[in-house]
Amino acid sequence: MPEDPAGGQGSGTTITPYRDGPLIVRGDFRLVDQDGAEIDPGRGTIALCRCGKSGIKPFCDGSHKRAGFSAPSAPSRPRPAAQLRQEG
Template identity: 85%
Template sequence: MSATDRGNGLPVQPDTAEPTDPADEISDDSVRDLGPAGEPTATITPYRDGPLVVRGDFRLVDTDGNEIDPGRKTVALCRCGKSGIKPFCDGTHKRSGFHAASAPARPRPAARIVAEAREDRG
């Protein structure tokens, strides 16, 4: 297998490594996940200084509530605000020097609940 053996000419990354550009790693054959009782689920992964990658069964709508057909089950959504194909990522974040915060600005509710439970036990 060559370093670009996926048929798209892009470098193959080890499964344990973060892709160099997640928008390049998206395939149309992503698995559709179903949660409890068969309800659709989606996973949203923020990539370091890059897009939000959405995988699974999701619905994307514009500000007026009109559905946007992404044409696939996995998409990269722009976080830098400079993409020419918004809401999708076009890789502009790499050229613009976009840097995302590494952690949420304030604790998430679930994290706060876990922290309080640990304090109560200790």
């Protein structure tokens, strides 16, 4: 994976939360489970479940539509930069 000028990885990665739907991940990324084991995404663009109803987690299978999942595509309020630094 190419490194960005700030020293991080995945500078070409874009994560887009779709309104009432999944997170769409595009670009260079590495997907791992909570134990650090790599999950093969099988492609360069994936949809990750946000509703918790998918039968193929962590990937989206469209269950959010049947479940009536509702979520905005943007945060309801911005997070302070200081809070983001503390969590990172």
